[in-house]
Amino acid sequence: GENVEQHPSTLSVQEGDSAVIKCTYSDSASNYFPWYKQELGKRPQLIIDIRSNVGEKKDQRIAVTLNKTAKHFSLHITETQPEDSAVYFCAASMWGFQKLVFGTGTRLLVSP
């Protein structure tokens, strides 16, 4: 089955810096890649997703890139703010399947 690896497990940046979180997946049939953000004590929420027919997607300060050949995708956050501090999870799925396979999470800490 699908396996998703996520790095780093923790990431500390200064406010205003950029942050990059990387994930690799094992099943070349996967074609849907969402990112979820979980603030402390809160539930995970979808922040951005990308499908395999697209190489990059942006939404304000966040962007996701996908390299299907290398089977990896990344989350980029620019101009980080303290409210970006959270745990971020990547995930992968395949057409026809309703399940997501999640990575192990990255704890991002943005210091003022």
Place this chain on the structure above:
Amino acid sequence: DVKVTQSSRYLVKRTGEKVFLECVQDMDHENMFWYRQDPGLGLRLIYFSYDVKMKEKGDIPEGYSVSREKKERFSLILESASTNQTSMYLCASSFKDRGSPYEQYFGPGTRLTVT
């Protein structure tokens, strides 16, 4: 606004007890999921259901069972709770669309402690 609720935020049970965790969603979602969340291990799927009375095992089903008698409600059952089942349990739901997985909406979680 999608709402997924779970019956308890915190639960303390003794080893060997039968434990029921309930999840209710109000968006008419076909799919419902149970995950457990442990530090360093991410979100691991226990069971999911794509329709009433239908269920499929996830990655870590051992020691758990589920019940879905109504579309809006999905229950996770720990038949005989053990200390290694101490964890945060998250329920989620989503629409079903063949060939297109939809956004999963999560509940607030139940932190279960088994002593």
